[in-house]
Amino acid sequence: MDTAHRIGVSSDVVSTNRLSLVGAGIRPNVFGIAVGSQSFGPPVPVAGTQGSICLTGALGRYDGPGQILNSDAAGIMALDLDLGALETPAGPVPAQAGQSWSFQIWHRHPGSTPTSRFTTGVTVLLR
Secondary structure: OOOOOEEEEOOOOHHHOOEEEEEEOOOOOOEEEEEEEOEEEEEEEOOOOOOEEEEEOOOEEEOOOOOOEEOOOOOOEEEEEOOOOEOOOOOOEOOOOOOEEEEEEEEEEOOOOOEEEEOOOEEEEOO
């Protein structure tokens, strides 16, 4: 995985509901979406992208109103997650203390051949 495209998180305490994903090292002014899962695995290359996905199992996509990301001039994307409604393919579910959730940001990657990339993955053990 490309370590220049990284992701981090803020608070891991469910009761504060202040979990933010922050991606960095992304090209300025490109779009992206966060993806999440309760399963994490080794990086797997994704056809048609310049990156790998580390999330396995059922992936939730943060692509609803207010969730589409755009990198700023410094190449940073951020999304505040609602821990009462983490995205899954079956619909949003509330986070519980003791659960592990993993996230990546999938973003556009302009260049001579436009494509997309993934940030590194991050796993959060919620308290």
